[in-house]
Amino acid sequence: MKPPKFEYHAPRTVDEALALLGRYGGDAKVLAGGQSLMPLLNFRLARPAALVDLNRIPSLAFIEESGGGVRLGAMTRQRTIEFSPVIAQRVPLLKEATRWVGHLPIRTRGTVGGSIAHADPSAEYPAVLTALEGEVVARGAKGERVIKAADLFQTYLTTNLTPDEILTEVRLPAMAAGTGYALEEFARRHGDFAIIGIAAVVVRDGQRCKTARLATAGAGPVPVRLRAAEEILERDGLGEAAIDAAARKATELVDPDSDIHGSADYRRHLTGVLTKRALVRAMGVARG
Amino acid sequence: MMTVRLKVNGVAHEGRCEPRKLLVDFIREDLGLTGTHVGCEHGICGACTIMVNGESARSCIMLAVQADGAELMTVEGLMQDGKLHPLQEAFREHHGLQCGFCTPGMLMTALDFLRTNPSPSDGEIREGISAVLCRCTGYQGIVNAVRAAAATLRGGR
Numbered sequence: 275m276k277p278p279k280f281e282y283h284a285p286r287t288v289d290e291a292l293a294l295l296g297r298y299g300g301d302a303k304v305l306a307g308g309q310s311l312m313p314l315l316n317f318r319l320a321r322p323a324a325l326v327d328l329n330r331i332p333s334l335a336f337i338e339e340s341g342g343g344v345r346l347g348a349m350t351r352q353r354t355i356e357f358s359p360v361i362a363q364r365v366p367l368l369k370e371a372t373r374w375v376g377h378l379p380i381r382t383r384g385t386v387g388g389s390i391a392h393a394d395p396s397a398e399y400p401a402v403l404t405a406l407e408g409e410v411v412a413r414g415a416k417g418e419r420v421i422k423a424a425d426l427f428q429t430y431l432t433t434n435l436t437p438d439e440i441l442t443e444v445r446l447p448a449m450a451a452g453t454g455y456a457l458e459e460f461a462r463r464h465g466d467f468a469i470i471g472i473a474a475v476v477v478r479d480g481q482r483c484k485t486a487r488l489a490t491a492g493a494g495p496v497p498v499r500l501r502a503a504e505e506i507l508e509r510d511g512l513g514e515a516a517i518d519a520a521a522r523k524a525t526e527l528v529d530p531d532s533d534i535h536g537s538a539d540y541r542r543h544l545t546g547v548l549t550k551r552a553l554v555r556a557m558g559v560a561r562g
Numbered sequence: 563m564m565t566v567r568l569k570v571n572g573v574a575h576e577g578r579c580e581p582r583k584l585l586v587d588f589i590r591e592d593l594g595l596t597g598t599h600v601g602c603e604h605g606i607c608g609a610c611t612i613m614v615n616g617e618s619a620r621s622c623i624m625l626a627v628q629a630d631g632a633e634l635m636t637v638e639g640l641m642q643d644g645k646l647h648p649l650q651e652a653f654r655e656h657h658g659l660q661c662g663f664c665t666p667g668m669l670m671t672a673l674d675f676l677r678t679n680p681s682p683s684d685g686e687i688r689e690g691i692s693a694v695l696c697r698c699t700g701y702q703g704i705v706n707a708v709r710a711a712a713a714t715l716r717g718g719r
Contacts, residue, residue, distance in 0.1 A: 275604070276582065276584065276603075277584070278582070279580070279582055280581065280582060281581070282564070282581030282582075282625070282627055284628075308625075308628075309605060309620075312604075312605065312622075312624070312625075313604035313605050313606075313623055315582075316584075316603050316604050316622070316623070317604060325581070327628065329628060357678075377608070377671075378618060378671065378678075378690060378693055379611050379617075379619050379620050379674065379693050380605070380620070380693070382614075382617040382618055382619050383619050383623075383624070463692055464688075464689050464692040465689075465692050465693060
């Protein structure tokens, strides 16, 4: 239960970090908050030749309003997000989701970029990024590229970031005032990974639903956008029957796996239950 | 080998270690401060929780080299001038420990939790200490202790 040997680097700039990644040609791992990578090292499930630690790059930790959205530096701690007035006002779904991320002493270290780049399918931030149609910025030797949430997650613990790239920034569109939102989750113990989580966003126009966004955590190898369920709400509004129909549709849109924490059937059932709960609560918050 | 310079409970220390040395092992083996316990070694049980630059963190999933330049506080730093910290007194008073293995982690987690939430509900206390596993299943006593300590700390003692 001790990490294997590795070389350790703590660069001060992203350029230095990229040069190091280039030098190791795919054999180095980027260390962000370490709340997932360190356990993997302790178990020796990961055996990189080197660690490139981003914790001493101050330019990677920031929260900024920009245009119609919020930009977060990849090394922004979850605990900072939890207490950020900008996040509370502009992206309240992210604040709500943060309460579900690990535990207090995990969130002090864990980062927004690390959680998304790690791409655990039961994690909350990938579901929020997916529901809000956010983007991430990746920097590599060849420059910078912007990756949409829908293109980022490939399968379990796998994104389309290349080994010589660093996720530097997360961009989320601001939620308009009055937008309804909720994150519902079920886990055996608070702070454990979700067996199922549902992120919901609704924009109301009287009894009509202008926009609905639903995304899952834990319901398959990547976060799942429940588009066909969203369409039911956008067509039929936010009445009880429409919410019931959307929740039923949600169970048909996911293809979860069975594991020690729950069977596929159980997860599919939970997807429906939590979709309904999330929508009811989101509607209660929504104005307009 | 790399040099690590840091402060623990206000005292400056320096040591040399491999980059792969876990912070908790550095604290226990190199600095001889064995109050911090090692449980699961993968960030689940919370026994190794300490304060790093004023915030709680699990020292089994941090490297010692990452703490170079940091100010740490371990359970040994809770007692001041020969007097137990109000959290320690409350744990003693309310049967907040049985075997004591999780206790350092419980205390340090509760310290950070009450710093940011000085008047928690019982539900919030349970959510807060869910970060640490007690295998004596003594949670009720721990919840009672944290509630009592919160009142004492609010009273400004």
